[in-house]
Amino acid sequence: MKSKKVSIVCLLLSLSLFVELGLGFTNVQAAENDNVVTTAEGTESLDSIIDTISEDVSVDQEGVELGDKSTILENINQEDINNLNALAEQQGIEYNQPLTKESVVQMFENGIDTINSEVEDGNLEVLSDGSLIESDDEDFYVQGGSTYDKTYWWGRKRYKSTANANKWASQLNSVGNANAAGAVVAGAVFGGVGAIPNGLTAAYAYQLQNKVSYRNSLNKRGIVANLTWALVFTVKSQ
Missing domain, CATH: 1.20.5 (Single alpha-helices involved in coiled-coils or other helix-helix interfaces)
Incomplete structure (x- = not known):
């Protein structure tokens, strides 16, 4: 017992x-x-950072001017930077070092410098809404057109019709399969634009291709891809 x-x-x-x-x-x-960190949280943090910097950015016919960087750095939320690092990792981006407030602002400033050089050389035309297009881009002025590119101080917005989105996805997949160099990936991703920061990989090309294909499958209106100078991206339906 x-x-x-x-x-x-x-x-x-x-x-x-x-x-x-x-x-x-x-x-x-x-x-x-x-x-x-979810994709939605990372995207919200990206939008928050862009909105914060945008308060100190001005655009006119001469180009883009970035305001007081110390104020910008003070206003950026560190949690947003942390979320941005997580989003970048999910998207296959390989920075030399994790992003900081300073490095993020520097990447956007480098992008702005590239824009200003293109404006000065006559390659980009500033529109009344503060966006820019390539001076020889006839597609932009096609009535009802759904495939064209617009450049902003924060990066590039690429509009693709359903058919052109499929072609772009195929191109991105080919670049990924070839394990191409960063410059080749940048050309496929951003199109005809100046110097792009290092960090783009085959994994990035695959991630972007997957998002483009998925969004493009949801309707017959095509997609819009927001590609930032910090390399992180978002894809939506038109």
């Missing part, structure tokens, strides 16, 4: 320990899940 009581006590202790370990494991999993 005494032996049975001891066995029951041992069994209860074992069950108690098992439950505690199980709860502990669940808590660890929950904590890990809390640290996972």
